[in-house]
Amino acid sequence: MTHGFAVDRAFVTVSLKRRLAYKTQWIVALVLGGGAMLVSMALWRNLLSGGALSGYDWDSMRAYIIIGFVTGTLVFGAADWYIADRILDGHVAIDLTKPVDFQRARAAEYVGSMISTVPTVVVGVIGAWLLFDPPGPVSATAGVLTVLSLLLVFPLAFGITYLSILVCFWTKRYLGIMWLREALLGFFSGMMIPLAFMPSWLQAVAWALPFPHFTATPAAIYLGHVDTAGALGLLAAEAAWGVGMWIGARLVFRHAVKKVTVHGG
Amino acid sequence: MPILEARSLTKTFRRPDKASGFKGALKHLAQRKYKNYTAVDGIDLTVEAGESVAYVGPNGAGKSTTVKLLTGILKPTEGTVRVMGRDPHTERIANAHDIGVLFGQRTQLWWDLPVEESLKLLKHMYGVSDADYKARIAKFDELLDLGEFMPALARTLSLGQRMRADLACALIHDPKMVYLDEPTIGLDISVKDRLRAFLRELVDDGTTLLLTSHDLADIEEVCERIVVIDKGKVAYDGPIAQLKAHYITTKAVNLHLEGPADVPALTEKFPDFAWAAGASPSEVTVTYESARFSTAEVLGSLTARLSPRDLSLSEPSIEDVIRRLYAGELTQ
Amino acid sequence: MADLLAPRRPAGARHVGAVYTRAIVAQIRSITEYPADFWVMASAGVMWNVLQFAFLTVLFATVPDVAGWRYHEMLMLSGLFTVASGSTALLCDGVWSTGQMVLKGEIDYRITRPAPVVVQVATTHIGMQGFGEVAFGLVMLAYGWIGAGLGLAPVPIGLLAIACAVTIECALVTLFCAVNFWIKGPMSNFAFMLIDLQSNAMVLPLGLFPIGVRLLTMFVIPVAFVNFVPVAVLTGHLSAAWLVGTPLAALACVLAALGVYRLGLRSYDSSGH
Numbered sequence: 001m002t003h004g005f006a007v008d009r010a011f012v013t014v015s016l017k018r019r020l021a022y023k024t025q026w027i028v029a030l031v032l033g034g035g036a037m038l039v040s041m042a043l044w045r046n047l048l049s050g051g052a053l054s055g056y057d058w059d060s061m062r063a064y065i066i067i068g069f070v071t072g073t074l075v076f077g078a079a080d081w082y083i084a085d086r087i088l089d090g091h092v093a094i095d096l097t098k099p100v101d102f103q104r105a106r107a108a109e110y111v112g113s114m115i116s117t118v119p120t121v122v123v124g125v126i127g128a129w130l131l132f133d134p135p136g137p138v139s140a141t142a143g144v145l146t147v148l149s150l151l152l153v154f155p156l157a158f159g160i161t162y163l164s165i166l167v168c169f170w171t172k173r174y175l176g177i178m179w180l181r182e183a184l185l186g187f188f189s190g191m192m193i194p195l196a197f198m199p200s201w202l203q204a205v206a207w208a209l210p211f212p213h214f215t216a217t218p219a220a221i222y223l224g225h226v227d228t229a230g231a232l233g234l235l236a237a238e239a240a241w242g243v244g245m246w247i248g249a250r251l252v253f254r255h256a257v258k259k260v261t262v263h264g265g
Numbered sequence: 266m267p268i269l270e271a272r273s274l275t276k277t278f279r280r281p282d283k284a285s286g287f288k289g290a291l292k293h294l295a296q297r298k299y300k301n302y303t304a305v306d307g308i309d310l311t312v313e314a315g316e317s318v319a320y321v322g323p324n325g326a327g328k329s330t331t332v333k334l335l336t337g338i339l340k341p342t343e344g345t346v347r348v349m350g351r352d353p354h355t356e357r358i359a360n361a362h363d364i365g366v367l368f369g370q371r372t373q374l375w376w377d378l379p380v381e382e383s384l385k386l387l388k389h390m391y392g393v394s395d396a397d398y399k400a401r402i403a404k405f406d407e408l409l410d411l412g413e414f415m416p417a418l419a420r421t422l423s424l425g426q427r428m429r430a431d432l433a434c435a436l437i438h439d440p441k442m443v444y445l446d447e448p449t450i451g452l453d454i455s456v457k458d459r460l461r462a463f464l465r466e467l468v469d470d471g472t473t474l475l476l477t478s479h480d481l482a483d484i485e486e487v488c489e490r491i492v493v494i495d496k497g498k499v500a501y502d503g504p505i506a507q508l509k510a511h512y513i514t515t516k517a518v519n520l521h522l523e524g525p526a527d528v529p530a531l532t533e534k535f536p537d538f539a540w541a542a543g544a545s546p547s548e549v550t551v552t553y554e555s556a557r558f559s560t561a562e563v564l565g566s567l568t569a570r571l572s573p574r575d576l577s578l579s580e581p582s583i584e585d586v587i588r589r590l591y592a593g594e595l596t597q
Numbered sequence: 598m599a600d601l602l603a604p605r606r607p608a609g610a611r612h613v614g615a616v617y618t619r620a621i622v623a624q625i626r627s628i629t630e631y632p633a634d635f636w637v638m639a640s641a642g643v644m645w646n647v648l649q650f651a652f653l654t655v656l657f658a659t660v661p662d663v664a665g666w667r668y669h670e671m672l673m674l675s676g677l678f679t680v681a682s683g684s685t686a687l688l689c690d691g692v693w694s695t696g697q698m699v700l701k702g703e704i705d706y707r708i709t710r711p712a713p714v715v716v717q718v719a720t721t722h723i724g725m726q727g728f729g730e731v732a733f734g735l736v737m738l739a740y741g742w743i744g745a746g747l748g749l750a751p752v753p754i755g756l757l758a759i760a761c762a763v764t765i766e767c768a769l770v771t772l773f774c775a776v777n778f779w780i781k782g783p784m785s786n787f788a789f790m791l792i793d794l795q796s797n798a799m800v801l802p803l804g805l806f807p808i809g810v811r812l813l814t815m816f817v818i819p820v821a822f823v824n825f826v827p828v829a830v831l832t833g834h835l836s837a838a839w840l841v842g843t844p845l846a847a848l849a850c851v852l853a854a855l856g857v858y859r860l861g862l863r864s865y866d867s868s869g870h
Contacts, residue, residue, distance in 0.1 A: 028786045032793050039797045042805045046664055053659050172631050176638035176726060179645065187648040197655050278866060333867050338708045340863070361711035373706040375623070375721065377630070382623050390616050390712050418630065 015112030079113035084174035138224030159245030306497035365440035369447035391438035620720035642729025672741030683730025691721035696777030702868030758827035768850035778861025
């Protein structure tokens with residue numbers, strides 16, 4: 001068991017270091033994430049100048065947008081290409097000969113690359129805090145639970161990303177798959193517009209998907225739109241998605257990898 | 266007028282001189298320092314129409330940079346290039362019609378398209394007529410067997426197929442002046458042979474050829490003239506035959522003796538020859554000056570006095586000469 | 598010797614156009630080689646826009662206008678931008694590889710061929726998501742157009758706007774990708790940032806943003822002329838005089854892009870000397 005964790009840690013570290021080497025990527029991520037955040041701020045300040053809409057006023061919206069920036073940067077800045085490339089160029093056959101679990105090793109690498117976005121997140125949040133002075137969490141408990149929900153984003157992000165990357169066993173390129181996933185994530189997480197604005201049927205669709213836990217869940221907990229019991233329920237759902245997708249990915253991979261063995265790598 | 270003329274051609278690259286790591290990068294930002302690196306240093310080269318020139322040198326000697334200067338890809342730092350009287354860099358488009366280029370390390374095929382599609386795109390780019398295109402494709406097919414992979418996507422080709430297709434691409438517009446940078450790199454013997462036969466035919470048809478290669482068989486079989494460069498400068502320029510005649514002044518015989526060979530004893534016994542240990546303890550190599558002794562004479566005396574179990578003649582090769590040229594042992 | 602020096606056919610505008618068209622058509626034909634990818638890419642292109650459409654629809658169910666702009670006007674804004682950015686994927690997707698080609702020395706062959714290098718690079722690839730984007734973008738534009746009650750009279754202005762939008766967008770993407778001639782790297786970060794920031798900010802009315810942003814997008818990097826200015830003129834948010842700026846911006850962008858690309862080629866050092 002301890003040996004297993006040592007391997008995981010090694011994968012995390014290598015992937016983190018590799019990502020940190022690309023210093024321009026920090027700046028790019030900051031410009032993109034920060035730019036999107038500023039645009040959202042400009043839009044919602046205008047819209048909410050007359051008062052609250054669908055339960056959001058200008059105060060709570062500022063916090064909401066910053067939370068969206070945090071999760072967006074964590075997810076969009078991670079190194080999903082690396083796994084996709086290994087499948088597309090057939091390196092996966094080599095990985096399978098190594099004495100480590102493929103999915104677990106990729107998960108460790110992915111988490112490492114997500115950690116590499118933390119400097120961008122920190123700079124962006126400090127900047128946003130100074131510029132927009134958002135309200136704090138509704139209570140200390142809510143604050144702790146928000147942090148917990150952000151931590152749960154790590155396995156969740158890996159699950160969604162990895163499952164979508166496995167589609168590469170059937171296609172020649174990854175770009176389109178990535179865009180599809182990012183589009184769905186951006187919309188159904190509530191990053192583009194809070195889910196509360198949507199008609200109830202669309203909200204039902206969104207909550208039946210794993211995406212809302214990327215923005216709607218941490219924001220609802222932070223802003224006190226749910227009580228502690230509700231928050232724990234959301235966290236349980238978020239964790240369940242993480243576990244479910246982990247198991248689901250194993251099943252899909254077992255099926256997909258037959259393609260590799262059939263083709264002889 | 267020569268078809269190609271380069272005068273004191275020089276290319277200096279500027280490279281950032283920075284320490285490694287993040288600290289080095291910061292330091293470089295604050296105070297920019299560069300190191301100059303001269304890849305081609307004052308080369309003079311004149312090629313007449315119809316010549317076939319081998320351009321050789323060790324790794325990093327400046328071969329590829331010269332080809333890039335001659336083809337107009339790079340702008341010379343100093344000196345001039347004229348191809349059919351034109352500067353290939355400033356008169357790029359006009360020059361492009363007259364030259365064909367192949368870089369063995371890279372392909373010019375469109376990666377995602379069938380080979381045939383790449384050739385057709387080039388046909389239109391060069392404005393080749395339908396009749397000419399058909400005739401040339403037929404000829405390439407006959408000599409290079411293009412037909413079998415014309416419909417295949419470029420990315421699915423083997424290296425040998427790719428090189429043959431690239432050669433067709435480089436020649437589809439029947440260029441007067443052809444540059445081939447390592448056209449046989451990584452190919453197996455049979456493909457190499459076929460390619461060399463094709464190049465000989467090309468030269469016989471009057472195309473001017475400049476070829477770089479590390480494979481000296483390419484050079485001996487295809488070219489008549491050789492230009493050796495080292496550290497960006499011309500070390501030798503002349504006919505290959507002359508290079509051999511001038512610099513291959515010794516010949517060698519390999520002997521397989523009955524017992525172990527004692528090199529010092531043999532040297533004492535035959536002081537006129539140079540002796541060196543061979544591949545096994547009982548093998549030995551004898552080198553002698555061809556001007557002083559005839560081969561028959563040498564063989565006679567060796568067999569009479571040593572009665573070897575077996576013996577073979579080492580064919581004198583251009584390779585040895587060039588190796589010695591690189592090593593600085595020879596000067597023109 | 599005389600025939601050696603006889604002039605060959607020059608690379609005139611017609612020749613360049615023919616070379617360009619043939620290369621793009623060849624790329625389109627090759628799509629049949631990758632049917633699964635085509636459908637994934639095209640539906641990804643559509644999905645982005647369906648969700649943009651959904652965003653506006655959801656938003657306007659709650660608010661009557663955004664900085665004075667109504668639902669259908671905002672749809673036109675989004676639609677025109679989508680048509681422009683989708684067109685770059687269809688018309689010049691290859692320029693995104695400029696950085697990669699510079700790094701690997703893959704510009705070499707293209708310099709030795711008798712056609713403009715930028716044309717050869719632009720046609721090395723086609724972004725299949727462009728089909729979905731352009732198709733759905735046009736639907737969004739038309740739906741907004743009809744909903745805003747513009748009628749048939751201003752259609753010529755609309756067509757001019759589309760032509761200029763496509764031209765400006767292709768030119769700007771080319772220009773920003775050409776930055777990689779100097780700042781070496783495989784990723785076209787500048788062009789990527791341009792498109793990403795545009796898709797965030799320029800689908801909203803410019804009035805939301807501070808004066809600095811407005812000046813920047815009109816006169817420095819004229820992305821406002823891609824969609825905002827023409828739609829604002831069509832819907833009466835700006836006076837018709839502004840329309841003159843659109844073709845001027847297009848011309849300026851094309852000249853700048855070609856100039857920068859040419860400068861880039863001049864400083865091209867190939868690779869592996």
